[in-house]
Ligand code: SAH
């Protein structure tokens with residue numbers, strides 16, 4: 001934050017002086033996916049230029065923003081509850097204005113203003129550059145809405161303000177939107193069509209992070225493997241590009257290679273991979289570069305071919321196994337995680353058993369598991385009845401979670417006795433005497449602090465584990481420690 005204001009000072013001191021008199025406080029809260037957290041950093045940057053400083057105290061804020069998630073009904077209920085709380089705070093802080101950002105803003109649009117009296121401003125995920133105008137509107141006492149989805153907007157030219165940062169790991173967005181139209185998913189409606197960001201601006205952002213001491217970058221997109229830069233424009237319009245544009249296009253494997261080569265001591269992660277879009281060249285780029293972490297988040301949602309088809313996941317169970325086999329062959333150390341949905345419409349006991357047997361085959365390291373939640377406007381909501389009773393959904397979800405728990409423990413046990421490189425992120429939540437970091441597989445490792453510091457790469461001997469955490473002791477710096 002200071003940095004950006006300092007830059008303003010150099011560039012245009014008059015503007016800054018005006019804004020200094022007019023310093024205002026911004027409180028911002030984020031829900032949902034990593035992309036939302038990353039977007040909030042873009043929003044903080046855009047508003048910093050308008051004289052807003054971020055604060056952790058809602059009670060003193062002039063502007064309170066909530067970056068919302070629509071992925072499941074429960075996520076929306078959480079936000080509604082927060083708005084009730086904002087209402088209570090407004091009684092002691094009457095100057096406070098409230099804006100809703102993100103997927104709920106896009107889904108509900110101006111309906112939000114009618115439904116929630118506390119809300120002054122509704123801003124969709126592609127409209128954040130309009131925030132200065134929208135804030136001016138609400139300053140004048142008018143409600144403000146902008147939920148226009150864009151074909152171009154990637155925020156490639158905005159340098160994010162790192163919020164709640166540990167100074168070690170950061171997110172960098174590389175694509176926005178999604179074209180996959182999974183029938184259960186609201187994202188294509190709230191985040192629009194898929195477009196990729198200019199690799200040059202991605203490399204510059206990573207360079208800036210490196211210069212500021214960051215050691216790990218997670219490249220973000222709803223579907224990173226689908227990344228394709230051909231000079232701008234939507235992914236779906238690639239076919240219409242010129243021969244020249246096609247010949248010089250950069251795909252995800254190319255981007256990974258560029259980033260890992262340019263910053264050999266920076267660790268890279270990426271999320272999320274969609275099985276139908278993940279190609280062998282991405283796995284090979286991971287094998288080629290030591291600094292690309294050996295971890296793939298590879299949601300499958302179901303193990304049943306019939307359900308995969310109804311979900312419009314454009315691959316079969318067999319094709320998924322083929323991909324898993326390729327990953328295991330090329331990257332034997334690679335961790336794999338899943339997202340799973342229990343109780344999609346028409347799911348039978350047999351379909352559910354297919355999910356469990358798929359899990360048994362893969363033995364995932366981690367998982368994010370959900371009961372199906374019908375989302376208004378999606379194809380599934382329009383065409384399929386939400387017909388799996390709640391108690392059955394819950395029971396199937398529990399069986400999936402229990403199986404994942406068993407596999408997670410099996411996977412963490414495979415690390416026992418090994419020495420693994422860990423990047424220290426900060427103090428362990430449970431003990432002040434211990435550091436917490438992650439190995440390449442993204443498993444959390446906890447060990448005594450000794451003389452080591454945050455941001456250092458340390459070799460840790462793994463002595464013990466739970467299903468979620470490895471416990472060990474440092475045996476020295478790793479060779480990656482600059
Ligand atoms: N590609 C995205 C996926 C976003 S949604 C990404 O970057 O992660 C994250 C997960 O939420 C999905 O993989 C799916 O398992 C779950 N999900 C999405 N819509 C859902 C719904 N309607 N009900 C239950 N779970 C859902």
Ligand code: F3S
Pocket residue numbers: 178179180181182185186187188222223274
């Ligand atoms: Fe959603 Fe499927 Fe895209 S889960 S974000 S539509 S890959």
